[in-house]
Amino acid sequence: MADQKVQTLDRAFDVIELLATSKDGLGVTEIGQQLGLHKSTVHRLLNALSNRGYIEKNPRNNTYKIGLRFVEISGLFLKQLELKTEALPFMRRLAEIVGQPVHLAILDGNEVIYIEKVELVNTIRMYSQIGRRVPVHCSAIGKTLLSGLSSERLQEVLGKLQYEPFTPNTLCSQEQLLAAVQHVIKTGWALDNEEHEPGIRCIAAPVYDYTGKVIAAVSVSGDKRIIHPERDEEIAAHVVRTAQEISKRMGYIDK
Amino acid sequence: MADQKVQTLDRAFDVIELLATSKDGLGVTEIGQQLGLHKSTVHRLLNALSNRGYIEKNPRNNTYKIGLRFVEISGLFLKQLELKTEALPFMRRLAEIVGQPVHLAILDGNEVIYIEKVELVNTIRMYSQIGRRVPVHCSAIGKTLLSGLSSERLQEVLGKLQYEPFTPNTLCSQEQLLAAVQHVIKTGWALDNEEHEPGIRCIAAPVYDYTGKVIAAVSVSGDKRIIHPERDEEIAAHVVRTAQEISKRMGYIDK
DNA sequence: AACGATGTTTCATATAGTGAAACGCAGGTG
DNA sequence: CACCTGCGTTTCACTATATGAAACATCGTT
Known part of the structure; x- marks a missing residue:
């Protein structure tokens, strides 16, 4: 038995x-x-x-x-844990709950790299691909990952960014981006409000490991009519919980 | 049985x-x-x-x-481990091996605070006391603890120090102290070469916890005729090993 | 010295754990 | 498609292991 x-x-x-x-x-x-x-x-x-x-x-x-x-x-x-392996079941569940594509990404220098992606069958096709790099300054994941940097390192990265405007909503200055990062630190999640692609909104939260460091970010993306501003807090709660569950799998010890 | x-x-x-x-x-x-x-x-x-x-x-x-x-x-x-409790047996052993007083200290703002001390019966009486604060810039423990700070935080602390000269050997400038801290990062241990008290030399090494952060330093102190420069590498090896054993007790995971 | 509480050890006994055998299932092969 | 192989799972008769009652050792308190 x-x-x-x-x-x-x-x-x-x-x-x-x-x-x-x-x-x-x-x-x-x-x-x-x-x-x-x-x-x-x-x-x-x-x-x-x-x-x-x-x-x-x-x-x-x-x-x-x-x-x-x-x-x-x-x-x-813990030493041999693979983030993607541990994260996948939680990403799948998040995709089912919100009904939108879910990404996992890390920071590489001054760019975000998607390392995992889960999308359901009948969701809109995102341009995002595993391995693709996206700019830090206008993605929810980027702001989330920036929030895990030391103040010094953050200033260094902010100073090197190009702030290319992708949409009318793109954050185009160091001050704006810094404020957005501070908002992530305060609330625990980040928003991409059509800052990278017109019509596409995105919500992300940080993933920690056993050392307490931010090692990745997990996000939900979708059309603005689905990831509607009225649903931000609700969707953010799901994303934050998913990130917490992945963090726990990676050995993160709550204070 | x-x-x-x-x-x-x-x-x-x-x-x-x-x-x-x-x-x-x-x-x-x-x-x-x-x-x-x-x-x-x-x-x-x-x-x-x-x-x-x-x-x-x-x-x-x-x-x-x-x-x-x-x-x-x-x-x-790990959450309920008490550093002093875990460190004491290793400090005692180090005191027996080197035959000199052993301290454990942490950084509090810009100062070092001794939190534990082990000395054998017939060793010379150190001025150090548990609870006592000593200046960061002219103690082996101070340099060790500085080595665990982020570059930004280190610059901040170095900028606030007074560099009061206690002996002719005291490091009196930011540049000198920074070089000493970089030496700690490189070698894994720090030396106080009669920088705080004439005739007294001291060797220290960093203690890490499970997050990988430097949480304390452990040191051996004594008369320069006993902590003789010829013995520095030998004594440093003992101190480093003791710090590693305490770190392991605190959950530090070797890379 | 006596007492009480805790820790340690012994050993007769009961039962929990073992492993041989059988069964179910999935994948590979001809 | 049928068959074979290897692995995982389940059953159950049996016995070796784990149990706990009893006794002993130790330590702190009165």
Whole structure:
């Protein structure tokens, strides 16, 4: 049966999860009392787990806490995570919810590169393609990625941009773009209000990894009649949640 | 017996550790073959672990990999780590190896604050005290902590320092201090060559946490006849190793 | 010194975990 | 299309492992 239990494993992880939420470490008897296990059972499990480093004993007061081996296993796992692989299921779900194409992109120098894209069958064909570069200053994703830069690096990038006007709405100055980036920092999401293509609006949010850095941005794009200004907050909420879920997959630890 | 095994736990963690070092996920039969376990045993363990999220199954190709629950447990643990608690055993060991007082300090604005200190019984009494602030520009710890700042923040701090000369060796200019900080970045450790107290030399190295940021510095201080220039590389190696061990405890993931 | 609580160890016993066997399924081949 | 192979999944008789009651060791408190 797929949901068959293994009693010893369940007990061991009950112990681990209890210790993970306990700040000061717990003793054998205390753990047994909180989990309804005999103290000799707890003692045996703790010994086995500490032999492998998943739990550590404080010999001064005979309390146990989570061991470094958890961090090591987690680190091994995080190191080999592939953003696109982790992101895809969440992007698909977002595409289904909003009914519009979803992109994942990163910053490369002063440009945005799309690295993943999900679109449903009967949505309008976006010009965007995986691998395509788009300008930072007039994309929601660009502003989002800029929001993750240090102030110094941001100034450097802003100073190098060309501010080519694509539409009447394109932000054409450093001041305007800086204000937009600050808005992202404040609200947690960015808007492209027909700034790159006439009739196309876009909403994006940042993706973080375990170091707390912005590593990518995820976005929804579509015709202005669908990504209508009245729906901005609603759609932004979906995009932000998707970005948060991807961040969690990448090991981001909430403060 | 303290090293008594719990077979089921050991088998489960063998599976976990195999998956942690396998990039693409493994199937039931493959895991069984590599660990010398029957595939029905492996299947049961995988099911139990995936029910709790410690392992995840890829339903497309029936392979298993480490699950997000490991990252969550690790995150819970890392969030509540206390630097001083984790650092103390390593500081004690360093003090025993070098035979001199060992400090742990952080940056507070433009000053260094000692937050922990270990000294052996018969070492010379340092003026340093826990809680004491010392100037950034003429301490090994100060230069180490400066090395962890962004370029912009570093310039900001360097611009605000007073460069009060404590000894003939004190670095008295922004250029000198910047060069010293760049030396730390390059070599991984910093030297106070009688820059703060006549006759006292000091060697420090940076401590990182799981985000990859410099959160503290650890140092050894002593009389110049003991912390002799001829011993700098040797002592620096010990200090760097101690800082690396503390970093590892704080969840730092090596690249 | 006595007591109480906790941690540690022992060992008889019950049951949880094991693995052999069988079955289901998917992909490859002729 | 039928057959074969390998893998994943499930079943169940059996036994080896994990359990917990009891005893012992240790430590802090009175």
